[in-house]
Amino acid sequence: MNNSEILFLYDAKMTNPNGDPDEENRPRMDYERDINLVSDLRLKRYIRDYLEMQGERIFVTKLEDKSVKPEKIIDKLKKDLGKKKLTKEEILKELIDVRLFGATMPIERDTKTFTGPVQFNWGYSLNKVELIEAAITSHFSTDSKNQQGAMGRDYRVKYSFIAFSGVISGNRAKHTLLTEDDVNKLDKAMVKSIPLLSTRSKVGQYPRLYMRVEYKDNETILGDMRSTIELIEKNESPRDISEIKIDVTKLVKHLEDNKDRIESIYYFADPNLEIYQEGEEKEFKDIFNSFNLVEVR
Structure with a gap:
C-alpha cells in the first residue's frame, strides 16, 4: 500500500463539536486566539461508530451499551468465531479499527501494541469562534427533596469551520494488514459519519471538503495541507456556510509542484462550499482536473 495524506474540512453551527470534560463540557478552545479545537479521538469515534453501524467489527467499543475491559471484546470475538484461541492475524482480520488506528490488546497471555497506519492531528477552526452559553432545565427532579428539576449549562459554538489533517502510512499498513478496501471504507466514513451520527449537542455539523491524496510510493509525505487553505469571511463574524469561502490557490500549486509523486486524489466537495x-x-473537479480524481460517494 502507498502513503496518503488527508485534508478534511467540516463546519459546526450552533453545536458543540468536542466538549472538554475539564471545562464543564465547553467546546475545546485555544482561548489566546479564539480558535475551536477538536481532538483526533473525537474524529476516530465518529469513524468507528459509522463502521460499526455498517456491520464492521470494532475493538474500541461497548458491549450491551457498557464499557468493558479489552479482554471482554476478545472473548466475545472468540465466541462469535467459535474458537478457543485467536492468532494475531485472525484478530487483525476481524477488527477494522485496529487495522486502521492500531491498539494495545491482549493476545492470549501477552499484550500486543499495534501502531495504526492512519493518524490524525487535532483539528482546529480556520475562523475565530464565539461561544454561546445558556441555562437548561430538566423536568426530572435530582432527588426526592428537589421537585424543581435539575439546572445545567449548555455551551455551543456560534459557527466553526474546522480543518483536520491526517496521514496513512503504507509501511505501517503492512503490520496491521490494512487493505485498500479498508481505506475506501475510511473515505466513506469521513464523508458520511458526522451528519449520520448526530446527537443533541452534535447536530448542525456537515462535511464540506474531503481530500485523500494518494502517492505513488510508501515514502512520500508532503506535509499538512491546512496551511495552503485560505478562509475568506464574507461577513466579519460568519454564522453559516453561505458566509464564507475558501481559496485553494496555494494548495493547487503545492500539489502541481509534486504531481509526479501523486497517484490519485479521492475527494468529496459539498456544492454549498464556494471554492x-x-x-x-470554480468547481473542485475543474480546479484539480489535471489529476486522476475519484469521487467519494
Whole structure:
C-alpha cells in the first residue's frame, strides 16, 4: 500500500463539536486566539461508530451499551468465531479499527501494541469562534427533596469551520494488514459519519471538503495541507456556510509542484462550499482536473 495524506474540512453551527470534560463540557478552545479545537479521538469515534453501524467489527467499543475491559471484546470475538484461541492475524482480520488506528490488546497471555497506519492531528477552526452559553432545565427532579428539576449549562459554538489533517502510512499498513478496501471504507466514513451520527449537542455539523491524496510510493509525505487553505469571511463574524469561502490557490500549486509523486486524489466537495482559485470561483473537479480524481460517494 502507498502513503496518503488527508485534508478534511467540516463546519459546526450552533453545536458543540468536542466538549472538554475539564471545562464543564465547553467546546475545546485555544482561548489566546479564539480558535475551536477538536481532538483526533473525537474524529476516530465518529469513524468507528459509522463502521460499526455498517456491520464492521470494532475493538474500541461497548458491549450491551457498557464499557468493558479489552479482554471482554476478545472473548466475545472468540465466541462469535467459535474458537478457543485467536492468532494475531485472525484478530487483525476481524477488527477494522485496529487495522486502521492500531491498539494495545491482549493476545492470549501477552499484550500486543499495534501502531495504526492512519493518524490524525487535532483539528482546529480556520475562523475565530464565539461561544454561546445558556441555562437548561430538566423536568426530572435530582432527588426526592428537589421537585424543581435539575439546572445545567449548555455551551455551543456560534459557527466553526474546522480543518483536520491526517496521514496513512503504507509501511505501517503492512503490520496491521490494512487493505485498500479498508481505506475506501475510511473515505466513506469521513464523508458520511458526522451528519449520520448526530446527537443533541452534535447536530448542525456537515462535511464540506474531503481530500485523500494518494502517492505513488510508501515514502512520500508532503506535509499538512491546512496551511495552503485560505478562509475568506464574507461577513466579519460568519454564522453559516453561505458566509464564507475558501481559496485553494496555494494548495493547487503545492500539489502541481509534486504531481509526479501523486497517484490519485479521492475527494468529496459539498456544492454549498464556494471554492476559489486565483480569484475565480470554480468547481473542485475543474480546479484539480489535471489529476486522476475519484469521487467519494
